[in-house]
Amino acid sequence: MGKTISEKILARAAGKKSVEPGDYVVGKIDIAMIHDLTGPLTLNVLREVGNDRPWDPEKVVIILDHQVPANSVATAALHKQLREYAVKYGLKNFHDVGRQGVCHQLLAESYVKPGMLVVGADSHTCTLGALGAFATGIGSTEMASVFLSGELWFRVPETVRFELEGKLMPGVSAKDVALKAIGTVGVDGARYCATEFTGEGIGGLSMDSRLTICNMAIEMGGKTGIVNPDAKTLEYTGVKSAPLVSDRDASYKRTVQISLAKLEPQVAMPHSVGNVKAVSEAGEVHADQVFIGSCTNGRLEDLLAAARVIKGRKVKAGTRLIVIPASNRVFMEAEKAGLVRAFVEAGASLCNPNCGPCLGGHMGILADGETCISTSNRNFVGRMGSTAAKVYLVSPETAAATAVEGKLADPRKYWMG
Amino acid sequence: MMEMFRVKGKVWLFGDDVDTDVILPGKYLVLTKPEELAKHAMEGISPSFSGKVSKGDIIVAGRNFGCGSSREHAPLALKHAGVGAVVAESFSRIFYRNAINIGLPAVISEGARGRLKEGEVVAIDLEKGELTTEAGDRIAAERFPQFLLEILRDGGLVQNMKKRYGGKK
Numbered sequence: 043m044g045k046t047i048s049e050k051i052l053a054r055a056a057g058k059k060s061v062e063p064g065d066y067v068v069g070k071i072d073i074a075m076i077h078d079l080t081g082p083l084t085l086n087v088l089r090e091v092g093n094d095r096p097w098d099p100e101k102v103v104i105i106l107d108h109q110v111p112a113n114s115v116a117t118a119a120l121h122k123q124l125r126e127y128a129v130k131y132g133l134k135n136f137h138d139v140g141r142q143g144v145c146h147q148l149l150a151e152s153y154v155k156p157g158m159l160v161v162g163a164d165s166h167t168c169t170l171g172a173l174g175a176f177a178t179g180i181g182s183t184e185m186a187s188v189f190l191s192g193e194l195w196f197r198v199p200e201t202v203r204f205e206l207e208g209k210l211m212p213g214v215s216a217k218d219v220a221l222k223a224i225g226t227v228g229v230d231g232a233r234y235c236a237t238e239f240t241g242e243g244i245g246g247l248s249m250d251s252r253l254t255i256c257n258m259a260i261e262m263g264g265k266t267g268i269v270n271p272d273a274k275t276l277e278y279t280g281v282k283s284a285p286l287v288s289d290r291d292a293s294y295k296r297t298v299q300i301s302l303a304k305l306e307p308q309v310a311m312p313h314s315v316g317n318v319k320a321v322s323e324a325g326e327v328h329a330d331q332v333f334i335g336s337c338t339n340g341r342l343e344d345l346l347a348a349a350r351v352i353k354g355r356k357v358k359a360g361t362r363l364i365v366i367p368a369s370n371r372v373f374m375e376a377e378k379a380g381l382v383r384a385f386v387e388a389g390a391s392l393c394n395p396n397c398g399p400c401l402g403g404h405m406g407i408l409a410d411g412e413t414c415i416s417t418s419n420r421n422f423v424g425r426m427g428s429t430a431a432k433v434y435l436v437s438p439e440t441a442a443a444t445a446v447e448g449k450l451a452d453p454r455k456y457w458m459g
Numbered sequence: 460m461m462e463m464f465r466v467k468g469k470v471w472l473f474g475d476d477v478d479t480d481v482i483l484p485g486k487y488l489v490l491t492k493p494e495e496l497a498k499h500a501m502e503g504i505s506p507s508f509s510g511k512v513s514k515g516d517i518i519v520a521g522r523n524f525g526c527g528s529s530r531e532h533a534p535l536a537l538k539h540a541g542v543g544a545v546v547a548e549s550f551s552r553i554f555y556r557n558a559i560n561i562g563l564p565a566v567i568s569e570g571a572r573g574r575l576k577e578g579e580v581v582a583i584d585l586e587k588g589e590l591t592t593e594a595g596d597r598i599a600a601e602r603f604p605q606f607l608l609e610i611l612r613d614g615g616l617v618q619n620m621k622k623r624y625g626g627k628k
Contacts, residue, residue, distance in 0.1 A: 086491060165528050181556060403488065
């Protein structure tokens with residue numbers, strides 16, 4: 043019987059010929075990432091253990107991204123702690139203020155390659171499966187154990203397969219696909235499973251789009267999101283070959299078909315990522331704030347799509363638009379494409395790369411009774427600040443149309459004519 | 460450490476999909492001291508919880524407890540607020556691993572939420588995988604694999620790491 047890409051990567055990392063779902067294996071880690079909120083806990087655990095030397099300084103990546111530059115004395119202390127650790131061990135892969143970006147975006151740009159086993163102390167580490175790696179989020183204490191040993195135990199997951207058919211219509215994008223998938227299987231529909239995206243539909247999507255889709259795998263309980271590498275993957279990651287791919291006769295726990303051609307813009311209503319509707323059926327929703335950015339939708343493709351709607355128009359009075367590129371590289375590409383001018387002239391607040399208001403820590407926290415239409419990945423109670431605020435999750439296209447109209451809007455009309 | 464294997468306390472009932480943002484809201488992630496985190500445990504869903512919970516109390520919830528972020532601050536806040544165990548129909552995988560790694564038993568039981576009442580006292584035998592009410596009703600729970608029971612017996616992964624890596628410079 044054939045194997046899935048996830049099974050093959052875990053087998054390789056565990057030094058085994060093959061593994062089955064349900065097996066417990068110990069895998070050698072290729073990349074281990076911590077950031078400014080989860081990393082200090084890891085370092086505290088290492089201090090308690092009495093040994094903080096990383097097993098392989100080349101494989102450790104430390105990224106300041108959640109609250110950057112520091113927004114409080116408490117945050118500054120966390121940054122300082124990580125900075126001193128990086129200096130102590132001469133860690134080259136340390137992303138301080140000025141070398142910054144959202145951790146998953148920086149991992150995609152510079153570190154992760156197909157076939158790798160990647161762990162990050164952040165739940166959205168599953169994003170990196172878009173590059174054909176097995177990438178998953180772990181806690182800070184487990185990360186301390188990885189820093190010391192270079193290994194971690196895994197239960198080999200079953201795989202839920204999403205077969206994407208056809209091609210998206212203009213104004214509809216990868217975020218809509220992710221929301222549709224979660225709305226279909228529910229917020230625990232892939233709990234403890236790998237989610238693999240296959241079919242001609244995924245082949246037609248860019249790497250930026252694949253990163254968006256895999257990013258949301260955790261929102262259905264997935265251990266990772268993963269896409270089999272193809273020519274686009276090789277080009278993006280700069281490797282010559284990527285031999286680990288799913289066999290045709292691999293076995294899946296469940297297969298879900300999604301027709302891209304029929305997909306309308308989607309929205310996850312408060313306060314669950316599984317509460318998904320078509321934008322056309324969501325009713326009237328006033329937007330106090332619109333956020334375009336995050337590890338889900340802060341890439342160049344996202345900013346280009348949003349700018350297509352925004353350019354030459356104005357953000358509606360009574361609505362605030364916050365745009366945050368996911369990395370310095372994205373920021374510079376956006377500048378080159380003329381997007382900085384397009385956003386600022388429209389009345390947006392364009393901020394430096396970081397996680398922004400997504401988790402309610404920085405740059406655009408919501409007050410009681412406020413509503414944010416956001417391209418980020420979670421709309422839980424209190425996620426962006428007040429527990430009496432509401433968050434609706436949408437694509438960058440929908441977010442941009444919403445900013446222009448001041449209320450939740452279907453963006454497809456901006457692609458007509 | 461034998462008391463680790465039996466937890467007894469009052470039941471606090473919660474629903475499905477209790478996420479890590481309500482267990483420990485993001486604005487408190489700059490805190491790293493467990494006793495400070497404890498003051499905000501469950502603040503997003505039950506603001507009075509941390510003031511009322513007693514040592515050893517047991518959270519009993521539905522499906523997918525701890526979904527969302529990988530923040531270990533969430534189980535740490537619960538543990539240091541006094542929670543002795545979390546019983547749920549299912550857990551999100553990162554929360555499950557984190558809870559066990561910090562020595563907070565995360566117990567899977569299909570039947571517990573339907574059969575237990577808010578405030579009633581229940582005991583959990585962690586080795587056997589069974590809950591017992593004051594009235595003597597028994598409710599089945601999943602048994603931990605041996606290696607996870609070992610981590611809980613050590614009081615968490617840190618103690619386990621100390622044995623393996625402690626003192627090496």
